[in-house]
Amino acid sequence: MAHELIYMDNSATSPVDEEVLKEMLPYFNEKFGNASTLYRLGVDAKKALDKARQQVADLINADVDEITFTSGGTESDNMAIKGVALSEIQKATDKNPRNHIITTTIEHPAVLETCKFLEKFGFEVTYLPVDEDGLISLDDLENAIKESTILITIMHSNNEIGTIQPTKEIGEIARKHNVLFHSDAVQSAGKIPVDVKDQNIDILSLSGHKINGPKGIGAIYIKKGVRFEVFMHGGGQEKGLRSGTENMPGIVGLGKAAELARENLETRMQHNKEIRDALIEKVTSQIKDAYVNGSLEKRLPNNVHFRFSGIEGESLILRLDNEGIDGATGSACSTHDLKGSHVLAAIGVKPALSHGSLRLSIGPENSIDDVDYIVASIKKVVDYLRELSPLWDNETDEYIGDRFEKPLEDEDIDRY
Numbered sequence: 001m002a003h004e005l006i007y008m009d010n011s012a013t014s015p016v017d018e019e020v021l022k023e024m025l026p027y028f029n030e031k032f033g034n035a036s037t038l039y040r041l042g043v044d045a046k047k048a049l050d051k052a053r054q055q056v057a058d059l060i061n062a063d064v065d066e067i068t069f070t071s072g073g074t075e076s077d078n079m080a081i082k083g084v085a086l087s088e089i090q091k092a093t094d095k096n097p098r099n100h101i102i103t104t105t106i107e108h109p110a111v112l113e114t115c116k117f118l119e120k121f122g123f124e125v126t127y128l129p130v131d132e133d134g135l136i137s138l139d140d141l142e143n144a145i146k147e148s149t150i151l152i153t154i155m156h157s158n159n160e161i162g163t164i165q166p167t168k169e170i171g172e173i174a175r176k177h178n179v180l181f182h183s184d185a186v187q188s189a190g191k192i193p194v195d196v197k198d199q200n201i202d203i204l205s206l207s208g209h210k211i212n213g214p215k216g217i218g219a220i221y222i223k224k225g226v227r228f229e230v231f232m233h234g235g236g237q238e239k240g241l242r243s244g245t246e247n248m249p250g251i252v253g254l255g256k257a258a259e260l261a262r263e264n265l266e267t268r269m270q271h272n273k274e275i276r277d278a279l280i281e282k283v284t285s286q287i288k289d290a291y292v293n294g295s296l297e298k299r300l301p302n303n304v305h306f307r308f309s310g311i312e313g314e315s316l317i318l319r320l321d322n323e324g325i326d327g328a329t330g331s332a333c334s335t336h337d338l339k340g341s342h343v344l345a346a347i348g349v350k351p352a353l354s355h356g357s358l359r360l361s362i363g364p365e366n367s368i369d370d371v372d373y374i375v376a377s378i379k380k381v382v383d384y385l386r387e388l389s390p391l392w393d394n395e396t397d398e399y400i401g402d403r404f405e406k407p408l409e410d411e412d413i414d415r416y
């Protein structure tokens with residue numbers, strides 16, 4: 001009875017593309033050289049390393065020597081924020097402590113936890129709020145900048161609700177005030193145009209496994225001339241910026257995934273948008289009390305995020321799995337605890353409603369032909385769960401959870 005698996009959780013992770021895998025395989029055994037050695041095996045590895053670096057640079061319009069390989073998005077985010085913080089704090093004076101960082105309330109935990117960590121060491125962090133669409137206000141940003149501000153770290157697009165921030169304008173403000181701008185572009189790179197030059201980005205994070213590359217590999221772009229403290233010390237690989245013997249299969253895989261993402265960007269965006277818009281149109285018209293979280297216009301083409309009143313996301317996910325559909329509630333990172341999503345709280349979704357959310361993230365292997373089956377399955381499961389729900393009145397077919405709802409507290413917004 002189970003349908004063939006329809007995987008729609010590509011923002012959590014994505015399958016390695018066949019072509020990517022093919023490029024990677026020889027680097028496990030046949031071409032196993034260490035890129036720091038001088039014999040042919042090592043020279044071949046060095047060539048592959050240079051090629052992959054160029055492929056990643058091309059994806060975001062960076063120069064090749066501005067790309068450093070890391071173990072993924074989490075490491076790139078840590079390296080970016082701590083690298084700038086440790087560099088700037090050395091220039092602190094009595095008059096200017098150079099310790100202020102600006103970010104948002106909806107960042108990925110890799111950014112939020114790093115900022116919280118730095119607060120323990122005397123750094124001061126401003127967490128900018130977002131509006132109901134999930135967008136920051138540029139005025140808020142500019143007003144938050146002060147003499148001691150060293151870094152603005154704002155994600156390119158959000159991993160849960162898919163909102164795309166006004167990156168170019170953020171970068172302009174950062175430049176005007178002589179503050180560095182880091183952007184976590186893990187969800188944007190390979191999905192929408194990312195251009196570090198045009199968008200005024202000084203430091204950027206990206207990751208392999210979100211773009212049909214392998215897990216455990218990522219990259220950081222650091223604009224030439226940016227003062228930066230090294231975070232991983234050792235043998236001096238990656239021009240001393242990130243020591244450790246290079247993960248060659250991963251690097252070659254990330255390079256190929258970046259190349260494919262760049263070559264197919266327009267087609268994939270079109271493909272994703274078509275499926276996204278069909279899902280949004282059909283679900284909101286066929287299911288009662290179904291809403292879309294996040295901006296409809298400034299939204300990743302591959303992100304759909306629904307909220308259904310009266311049900312619980314966890315039950316929805318498990319029952320959809322039985323129908324052969326893999327999606328997510330909140331974000332994959334927040335399924336470890338039962339707290340609501342910090343992103344949904346930040347856009348003003350009350351906890352009970354936030355629990356009834358569903359993220360479907362589209363990848364190249366999804367098909368428009370599956371949309372009707374997906375919508376019918378969601379409707380079937382939502383109807384079933386509402387029938388059992390104490391928050392849903394079956395007589396009147398209405399949500400009655402409001403009666404039990406507490407107002408949203410500040411502490412709900414700051415948590416994740």
Ligand SMILES: *Cc1c(COP(=O)(O)O)cnc(C)c1O
Binds near residue numbers: 207
């Ligand atoms: C997945 C993700 C990360 C973490 O990347 P990993 O490669 O899994 O460490 C960071 N930021 C965002 C926005 C993400 O979606």
